[in-house]
Amino acid sequence: MDFSIAPSTLKRIQRFDKLGREHMRPLGLEADRLGRPTPPEHPYFEKLVAMGFGRTRYRGPTASKGKKKTVVDSQQKKADEKKIGRSRTSLLVSEQMSYWDRGVSVSGPGPGLGEGAIISMGTEEQKERYLSPFIELDKPRWGAFAMTEPAAGSDVAGIQTRAVKDGNDWILIGNKSFSGNSSRADFILVWATVDTKLGRDGHRAFIVERGFPGLQDFHIEKKMGLKAYESTSFRLEECRVPGENLLGGESYYETRQGFKGAMATFNATRPLIAAMAVGIGRSALDESLAFARENQMFDDPRVRDRLERVARKMRMARLLCLKAAWLTDHQLPNIVEASMSKAFAPTAAFEAASLGMELLGLAGARGEHIVEKLFRDVKAMDIVEGTGQIQRIAMARKLVNLPNK
Ligand SMILES: Cc1cc2nc3c(=O)[nH]c(=O)nc-3n(C[C@H](O)[C@H](O)[C@H](O)COP(=O)(O)OP(=O)(O)OC[C@H]3O[C@@H](n4cnc5c(N)ncnc54)[C@H](O)[C@@H]3O)c2cc1C
The missing domain is CATH 2.40.110.10 (Butyryl-CoA Dehydrogenase, subunit A, domain 2)
Structure with a gap:
């Protein structure tokens, strides 16, 4: 298994870092302070559209229907040639966007979680009608x-x-x-x-x-x-x-x-959710390290030990996610790996945010530090798209060869 990151992917991730630092993190902090989602008419969404975000994987009506080829057909061909690695690329991008702000990353325009089911189960007419507007967005659409x-x-x-x-x-x-x-x-x-x-x-x-x-x-x-x-x-x-x-x-x-269609959607997206948890956890770890450094905490071996344990778990979580995505990229079954990543990563990320809260002490309790926000953000990662508990139940049944209910 090759988990190396292609230079082009690294370049893409660096683009997200600029967007994340300049826009996503400030917007996430603002929404948290105001207690409401970023409104759909916010200029940030126009900016995303101009940058090419929010597009669908669907490539338009096929030539087999006797229709004219769309411009994106040639892009499709290229994309297909490079297919190996698409899941890993999405995974790394999701992780990095969540590093800056997971709430803001989900707020962005795009066809959403239904896209996979429409592509795999929808009729040609349905794909054309509902996904074509997301091929080249004329405005922010969700x-x-x-x-x-x-x-x-x-x-x-x-x-x-x-x-x-x-x-x-x-x-x-x-x-x-x-x-x-x-x-x-x-x-x-x-x-x-x-x-x-x-x-x-x-x-x-x-x-x-x-x-x-x-x-x-x-x-x-x-x-x-x-x-x-x-x-x-x-x-x-x-x-x-x-x-x-x-x-x-x-x-x-x-x-x-x-029902199978719905579950297929989740098998594909669970490692992405897990990777988003890794992004939040890494963010919490970086903030905790910075706080501990500023407050001369590194001399305490217990602090160092706990920071190291969290860093190790974040790396383990990321490897689980990459393996699940690698299997998808190679069209191999990944039900267990998808569940494993989803069961493990949010717990590890929660540990990272909890450690940060402990190190912060009163600054954390007062809600004056971003770690306190990350602590609240990360909880949902264990809940969405099948809770950690449900993943553990499914994996345990699989381990002893019981059919899933
Ligand atoms: C931020 C956020 C975004 C979401 N986005 C979407 C969305 O876009 N679309 C959508 O459809 N849904 C969405 N959801 C809903 C999400 O999928 C559900 O919250 C999730 O499936 C859990 O369901 P529940 O909250 O009803 O908890 P419950 O199912 O009631 O579970 C409560 C607790 O009991 C445990 N539990 C449940 N059954 C068992 C069992 N058999 N054995 C042992 N323990 C069990 C669970 O693990 C959990 O800890 C979102 C939720 C959140 C928090």
Whole structure:
């Protein structure tokens, strides 16, 4: 396994450092102080678009459909040739952006967590309609993903949002919670059930456009950390969705693969979340080292010992993430590695932030230091996209050859 970083990737990461230092960190501190997400009309998002951020991996309508090739087809070819390494590149970029501010990095424009499912499960028409605007963004645009409900978080099989067929349309009825960027999104990929008795087999995803009647009551949640991006709850009050917005179309509906599609999304993104935790943890470690240096704490062997232990764990966490991404880059299964990275990295990063808080003493307790913010930010990394506990349960079952429930 080769984990070396290509010079071009290193160059990209250096670009993020400038953006991070000059924009992301100050914006994250501002959102934390004000207790509200960065508004969608903020010039920072225009800047990101101008820099080429927020683009989709989807490359446009294919020649096989008999349509004219888009400009990006040649880019696609190049990208495909370089495919080995794309996951590792995303991972390192995610880590570095989270080093500067994880909340701000998630607030940026882009098709969001639903992109992977639309690319892998969507019809050509769905990809073209909903992802094409993200090929070259004309303005900041967002997409969102809504699985979680007030009574269904870890137990995703238990979602209660119902999808009822009505002529050619579907009617969605239910409530969704904590969906990132959803009140500003052009579309939300909403997971619902066609029959609660079917459990996971009943799951289907629907692309719900902003403005569809019945998509309503957006409420931006109050969060302990990561305040720069919105986590929003909303209601589907008999929301009418055209039949063509059932992800994958009617033929897909028959295959009953909805739940597998959602899980495939998470297997791909868990190592990214883990890498984001590494970014926050490294930031906490650097700040702790600086504080300990300024306050002449390095003479104490217990302080040195604990700082070293955290540094070691951050490196271990990063290696786990890289292995999970390496497997993805080589089209090899990575379920265990993805879970392992997600179970380990947030805990290690939490230890880094906790140590920082201990070293800071009263400065930390007063909330006067960035480490205190990182301490609040890092907690969510253990929760999102499958809690650490759920990953440990899944890995333990796998270890003793029990099927996952
Ligand atoms: C910042 C943030 C952003 C988010 N963004 C999104 C988003 O964009 N889209 C979206 O759909 N959702 C999002 N979520 C929701 C997130 O996916 C859920 O919070 C997560 O799945 C956990 O669900 P829950 O909070 O309901 O906790 P619960 O599932 O109620 O779990 C509570 C605790 O019980 C433990 N637990 C649960 N079941 C078991 C079990 N069987 N055995 C042992 N322990 C168990 C869990 O590990 C956890 O510690 C976000 C959440 C946060 C905090």
